[in-house]
Amino acid sequence: xxxxxxxMEQLRQKCLxxxxxxxxxxARIFRNMDDDGSRNLNYDEFQKGLNDxxxxxxxxxxxxxxxxxxxxxxxxxxxFDEFLEQLRxxxxxxxxxxxxxxFSKADKTxxxxxxxxxxxxxxxxxxxxxxxxxxxxxxxxFAEFLKTFDSPNNPDGEITKEEFLNYYSGLSASxxxxxxxxxxxxxxxxx
Numbered sequence: 001x002x003x004x005x006x007x008m009e010q011l012r013q014k015c016l017x018x019x020x021x022x023x024x025x026x027a028r029i030f031r032n033m034d035d036d037g038s039r040n041l042n043y044d045e046f047q048k049g050l051n052d053x054x055x056x057x058x059x060x061x062x063x064x065x066x067x068x069x070x071x072x073x074x075x076x077x078x079x080f081d082e083f084l085e086q087l088r089x090x091x092x093x094x095x096x097x098x099x100x101x102x103f104s105k106a107d108k109t110x111x112x113x114x115x116x117x118x119x120x121x122x123x124x125x126x127x128x129x130x131x132x133x134x135x136x137x138x139x140x141x142f143a144e145f146l147k148t149f150d151s152p153n154n155p156d157g158e159i160t161k162e163e164f165l166n167y168y169s170g171l172s173a174s175x176x177x178x179x180x181x182x183x184x185x186x187x188x189x190x191x
Contacts, residue, residue, distance in 0.1 A: 007057050007066045012087055014053045029053075030083050040077035043067055081151065081162075088169040098182045099168045102189040103161050114149075114159040116142040122189075 015029050033041055033049030041049065046067050050057065057063045070078045070086050091099075108118040116139055125131055125141035136144070149159040149167045168185070175181045185191065 007055065007062055008069065008086065010055045010057075011050065011053065011066075012089060014055055015087060027080065027084075030080050038077075040079050041070075041083070042077055046070070046078060084166055088166060089173040091169055091172050092178055094178050095168075095172055095181055096165070098185045098191070099165055100161070101191055102185050103164045105189055105191060106164075112161060114146070114164065115157065116146065119145065 030041070033045055033052070035045050035048070036042075043064070047063055050063065050066075057066070067078070068074075070082050072082050072085070103114070106114045106118055106122050108120075108122065109115075119142050123142070123145060125138050125145065128136070128141045130136040131138055131141050143157060146157055146159055147155065149163050150156065151163050151166070172181060175184070
């Protein structure tokens, strides 16, 4: 892992080193930092979390500047979505384009979210082991599939474009080649 002096990149590397490649891994790190269980990080929790992760910053002003970078709505708290947005590794435009193409294919109704209804005919659950055994209905299998993408702080059974991007951003972090990433998305969503 390359050494960096950028505080955001230091934290990102520490999270990746701890296995937080996807949204669930980053959610676990967020929960570990959220000492009071409020689903938000105040400045003290953030500062303590950085220390716990071994992210050494020059001084208090650098820590405060990093906190402010996370706190997009400037309410003095970092919510999970703000945390995730800043931590997810940047993606090339080619990767974003293929992700949005897959989202558009899955969003059959064109309403900007993917639901169980949208997935019918796009995603085949009939061969899922629990559907085959009769343990789950097809709708239950679709709902479980949607949970993979859903934000852990807003599990509503609907996947927004942002949640879809967040999921694939985590996956993208572990794949070096744009060509391989595009091939994987093309295959998974038969684009």
